Amino acid sequence: MIDSTPFSDFSEQGESPLGDAQPDVPHTLEVLPDGREAVVIGQPEDFKELNHKQGDNDLGFKETCGLVSCEDVIRQFGSDVSETDVVDYAARNGLCQVTDDPESSGRTTVDGQARILEDFGVPAHAELGQTNEELAASIEEGRGVIAEVDAGTLWGDSQYSDIFGSPNHAIDVTGVARSPETGEVLGFYINDSGMPSSGRFVDVNTWNQAWNGSWFGGPGELVVTDAVHTTSTA
Amino acid sequence: MVTNIAEGSRIALAEGEPIRFSVEESAARLSERLGTEKGEAEFVRLWTESRAAIQAFCWRSLGDHAAAEDVAQVIGLRAWRSFGSFRREAPFVGWAMRIARNEINRELRRRVMRIAREVPAVDGYEGVQCSREERQGDHNVDLRALILEAREIGAISEPEASSLLLRLANPEKNWTEIAADSNDSAAQCAANHCRAIPKLRVFIFLRHRDLFGDLSRIRESMAEARIAGAMTAREEQVFSRWILDRRFDFRPVGWQTLLRSACATMAARITASGDLGTGGAWSSTATHDEGEAAANPYLPQGAPEKISKNFCHGMDRRRS
Secondary structure, three states, X not given: OOOOOOOXXXXXXXXXXXXXXXXXXXXXXXXXXXXXXXXXXXXXXXXXXXXXXXXXXXXXXXXXXXXXXXXXXXXXXXXXXXXXXXXXXXXXXXXXXXXXXXXXXXXXXXXXXXXXXXXXXOOEEEEOOOOHHHHXXXXXXXXXXXXXXXXHHHHOOHHHOOOOOOOOEEXXXXXXXXXXXXXXXXXXXEEEOOOOEEEEEEEHHHHHXXXXXXXXOOOOOEEEEEEEOXXXXX | OOOOOOOOOEEXXXXXXXXXXXXXXXXXXXXXXXXXXXXXXXXXXXXHHHHHHHHHHHHHHHOOHHHHHHHHHHHHHHHHHHHHHXXXXXXXXXXXXXXXXXXXXXXXXXXXXXXXXXXXXXXXXXXXXXXXXXXXXXXXXXXXXXXXXXXXXXXXXXXXXXXXXXHHHOOOOOHHHHHXXXXXXXXXXXHHHHHHHHHHHHHHXXXXXXXXXXXXXXHHHHHHHHHOOOOOHHHHHHHHHHHHXXXXXXXXXXXXXXXXXXXXXXXXXXXXXXXXXXXXXXXXXXXXXXXXXXXXXXXXXXXXXXXXXXXXHXXXXXXX
16 A cells, blocks of 8 residues: 555645646647747637737826736626726726826736726736746636736837836736646747737746846736636637 | 844844944944045935835845845945945946845855755655665666556546656657547647646655755755745745655645745756766757667756666666
């Protein structure tokens, strides 16, 4: 009889030390732009259509990356909202920055984004100091995820970078690519309302710089939904 | 022990070597150097503006609020002492951050030394589920046997074990070809394999930890990983409790993810160091003494010969 400690201690509680979640999140075998084979977990293709260029709202706010990211996540969970709906709600409730100039209005914080999601029926919370594996785990659990990144690094244009590489832009993370051989994270798929680009693959090195490359050690800021997508396995 | 910069007191800059520091004394020296007392006021203003960011940086680097606060105090004192050399063209926070990085590295090195001193005798360690032969250094491991054992105790599921075994049996095939031998699609096979590997690493660390060397070697690698920034403080904490201390009741938020990623990092570092074997680089194109080697996805590249060879032998036995 093999001693299964510590595994047996958790089997009844569903808390294996190996993390035995069997997500219903779709997964496909893809070839990445650099030619590597990858298991793609998440719905980057399905969620492409939810993204659009930011600034498409009646108030004329242009700095709405966080608000469009919220709109994207809300729509992932089935609610039909527009950027105008989200911007208007945030402006009326003090959940985004409003200045004399609409073009510089609309900025949000992670707490504001989490609150907006919650108020639109998608409970969420902010996370700080997360790692790529934790981000990947959230996606693999089927959660909606907004990440706070340095736009300049993501776009390869330093004029859009924060002086310390700190986050100045919000995007949706819609999928993760893992090596089928080693399980390591190869990169993430994003919906970015800034460029805009939908279902874009960001390799892990670029991602580390954009999301975790701050001078201050990398904030790894996320907004993660408490609920998970209800999808079937591909 | 350190104290508030405004009060001045005793501060330990090196373990066991406390030095006396007086803010008043340094302020006087600073004023003398600058030829004015404006320097003091300027420093206090700049430090006050930057302190939160520096302390947050310390916290993220050290993973410990109390330590971060202590180190931030030391950084403040060092910055105060060197303020005369601060050139105003650059932001103060950037200048102070360089001091912070040095001080954090110093603190991490002190931790390594402490850990090294605190390593218990391996012989006295209890709880490792391994055979007498393994404890005596005979790491004759058959990876297939490990997979079967992991499946038997429920550490990995049947489909996961199946994907692992199929990959092991067909190292040269792609996933479409592998799937032809199974009831699953290529994507499902690859996904099962991808999911199983991190679990298998955790399994090996939990039940066959000796494959990665003795406890002191693992502790050293863990400390080195932290210094190199390869492992976060939270990952280190979970790995330390689960793998080293066998504290299975330690379950902070996200502990399973932290344990998986910590085991992956540690496996990579320990095996890459080559301390367990001859240190020969192991790669998917390397060869061993019984023929062509195959990609070993279970241990990252650079696995020591002692382990990787045995895994390859395991594959050979199964193939033949």
